[in-house]
Amino acid sequence: MLKWASIFAVIAIIAGLLGFTGVAAGAAAIAKLLFFVFVVLFVVFLILGFVVAKKVID
Template sequence: MLKWALIMAVIALIAGGLGFTGVAGAAAGIAKILFFLFLVGFVIFLVLGFMAGKKVTGN
């Protein structure tokens, strides 16, 4: 998902440089959404990994 966010960001930069502001705005919006989804997924899996890695102590 991060790969797609980076691809959309590059498309937005190229389209903005060429003057296609509508395409650039749409690609930038998609890149933001994909990056946010990647970040949320990363945090969720990071927390789950820490929780699964803890040892249960007690008898």
């Protein structure tokens, strides 16, 4: 998911440099959304990993 966020961020930068402001804004919004979804999922799985590891060790 982070890969897709990076791809959309690059598309937004290139589109912005070429003057396609509508495409740049859309790609930037998608990149931002994907990044925040990635961060939320990362934190959830990190917490789950600690909880499961603690139960396995105990």
